[in-house]
Amino acid sequence: SRLEESVKKTIDENPVVVYSKTWCSYSSEVKSLFKRLGVQPLVIELDELGPQGPQLQKVLERLTGQHTVPNVFIDTVKLYRKGELEPLLSEVGNK
Amino acid sequence: SRLEESVKKTIDENPVVVYSKTWCSYSSEVKSLFKRLGVQPLVIELDELGPQGPQLQKVLERLTGQHTVPNVFIDTVKLYRKGELEPLLSEVGNK
Ligand SMILES: N[C@@H](CCC(=O)N[C@@H](CS)C(=O)NCC(=O)O)C(=O)O
Numbered sequence A, B: 001s002r003l004e005e006s007v008k009k010t011i012d013e014n015p016v017v018v019y020s021k022t023w024c025s026y027s028s029e030v031k032s033l034f035k036r037l038g039v040q041p042l043v044i045e046l047d048e049l050g051p052q053g054p055q056l057q058k059v060l061e062r063l064t065g066q067h068t069v070p071n072v073f074i075d076t077v078k079l080y081r082k083g084e085l086e087p088l089l090s091e092v093g094n095k
């Protein structure tokens, strides 16, 4: 479907993607974690997309088996090529 | 209002009350915490009440200043009279 293709494109083009909801505390924690680690994810707030939000959530479930938020995609190869993987791993290792 | 009176009555008649949402992980954590502590709260799932859910959430905000879930009410005097306060406090102290 068109929506499925756009999700794959989003994940493909961005090293870190977080599908989130603005009022969800688990989602907030993941977003602050990345901020603390100096990583700038692409954040997609599913509750701010009107009727497309639930549709996106269904597409994510088809693609990943996960129907919950936060839904996090990390492209470690991309991060490595940007030189951002090692800093991320060492900081995570320090936590 | 009638809804406000019914909330006050609920809190008055039950030593522990949790206003919750079924799909919210913070709410789930609070419910499991009480379960681990051997306390049986009255749980009200705001997302299972149709249009009354958001209305209740507004009443709770009027009464407590808190508009988020989980919204937890503990009547320590009632728990003490039931002999449930000391076990609760000692178990919390052990965590
Ligand atoms: N253990 C999972 C919990 C995920 C979860 O239950 N998320 C909730 C929100 S906190 C959810 O997506 N519920 C269904 C929904 O909001 O559509 C995690 O850490 O990601």
Ligand SMILES: N[C@@H](CCC(=O)N[C@@H](CS)C(=O)NCC(=O)O)C(=O)O
Binding pocket: A023, A024, A025, A026, B024, B026, B027, B067, B068, B069, B070
């Ligand atoms: N720090 C607060 C966070 C409360 C919070 O932000 N709750 C969220 C859900 S996790 C909420 O109620 N958002 C607005 C809503 O769902 O109506 C707590 O621990 O209770």
Ligand code: FES
Binding pocket: A023, A024, A025, A026, A027, B023, B024, B025, B026, B027
């Ligand atoms: S933690 Fe409450 S909605 Fe996610």
